[in-house]
Amino acid sequence: MTEVIATNQTILVVGGGISGLTAALEAAETGKQVVLVEKRPYVGGRVTQLYKYFPKLCYPTCGLEINQRRAKMNPNLTILTMAEVTDIQGEAGNYTASVKLSPRYVNDNCTGCGDCGKAVTAEFDDEYNYGMGKRKGAYLPHRMAHPQQYVIDPAIIGTDDAEKAKAACKVNAVDLDMQEETVSFKAGAVVWATGWQPYDANKIQPYGYDRFSNVITNVEFERMADPNGPTGGKILRADGSPAKNIAFIQCAGSRDKNHLLHCSRICCMATLKQTHYVQEALGDEGKSTIYYIDIRAIDRFEEFYQTVRENPNVSFIKSKVASIVENRANGNPVLKGVDTEGYHRYENEHDLVVLAVGMQPSVDKASFPVDIVINEEGFIEPASENGGIFAAGCSSDALDVNRAVQQATGAALRAIQVVNRVAGTEG
């Protein structure tokens, strides 16, 4: 049985992405007891799936490593992975949370040696790479995963593979008898940091993501550009041939009453960043064309934008693409629309199309454990009705990492104020 020691002065953080991790660390480092609940087998969230960060083009792993070290060193922080909050009862200063823990089938003895992974044979779609590429049934979710602890896919439990994994482990870390369990504990305040998910590109019917194999999304492109990713950093078409003439379609599913109402705010910068990936992978052979309504490189990002503007291998077409058809002969996507600067009709063929899909908040109002104020875009509002529950990062708005982290620090402060009040009345 997993035991969680907590009181009504404990802060519960739901979601261990960069925002939740930041809020948890900030609170724990002021001496508060913090329990972090993360659904995935590892912390870091979606930034672990990015190749590089704008605007500095540095590696997300760098900042994450610092956070992971802070987490390891802090005795006030308890991290529960493969865990989901199923219920919250009570009010500010006195909540009781129920958390469901899914079995990992690997215990804390795991050294991350990888022998179990080598021993098993069954393969599954690799969710870390958005289904591009495969992983084994005993796996480390990604190279830099924290904790560095293997996971056994429940699908191999009861098969030969499970026994092979167990036999391969020299330190007795594989425990095939682990069961799902639910733990309940107290908390004074809650930071909600469940982040975002890429808008479902299948819903943007005219772009044919579901029909054309050379139409992909920006999150997939991040994985493709990563030398440790499924293509080894090569920018490839579905048939494995190199893509050189790449189109980026902005606002794919954002700023649209048929999809997400809001501007997702990061996708212009993500695309500008991704033209650097094209340049890096292909040099002058790689051409990027950005189809946009307007480029939103907010405040200090203007310079980043201007640098990309000056790159002769990047072109800009001011137009929201109306539709994509496929050239049957070569599988090329053909983009159709009208250029706003001059109102010329175009039909442009590209090797590969990257849809700059937006951020959909991962806040499910229907199954939210308590009443909460959510705006028409699906983000949590900073409302007094929310009591001691505070949104952090992309649960509160479409934010880049810098802004998400700032916002998460603010949420941690609000949570600290609540538990301080509890301490004041009790102490």
Next chain:
Amino acid sequence: MSDLNTAMTERYRSSFLKEVEANVEEGEWVKMCMQCGVCAGSCPLGNAWEHTPQKLFMMIRAGKREAVLSSDAMWMCTSCYNCIARCPRGLPITHIMHGLAHYAKRLGLSPKNQPTQQFAQIFWDNLMKKGRVNELKLGLSMYFKDGFGQGIKNAMANQKLGQNMMKAKRMSAMELFGGHSIKDTSGLQKMIKKAQEIEDAKIQGNS
């Protein structure tokens, strides 16, 4: 120039957008257009017309009053609703197109020989007589709108269609003699006249 047109030009001298907002059906939506181009790119008319909705909306904002109102663009709209379904801003584009056409016609600025407009007029006149459309007379008026010779040619070319319509009882040769009507034709005519007076008063009030 019609009197109404002169009055409207006077009143909205500084802003054609305001004129459209006040007088064109759904005109207040025009300013919501973000010039993304999806309507233009989704319209089945493609290259066939002078100005796409996107361009018309920009022209309205740029004050190109003459060019917009005398254009045949909005008369070409087939009401397929592609643009409305796709517009990210939810503009009722089809309605604005028809609203613009209607307003241009009221001001006497619409292009004289535009066939959709001619058809609309013929249809209206036909409907007003009996309160129901007389398909036979409507067809004949369309065929003969460009003169007798062209009319015979048109009628011959569409002979098959006419015959099929008669077979399917969608049209009757007897329609040539009077034709079917509603019970109270004069009542309908009075109602329409009243509606027109209200409309006129509204637009005069704006002028």
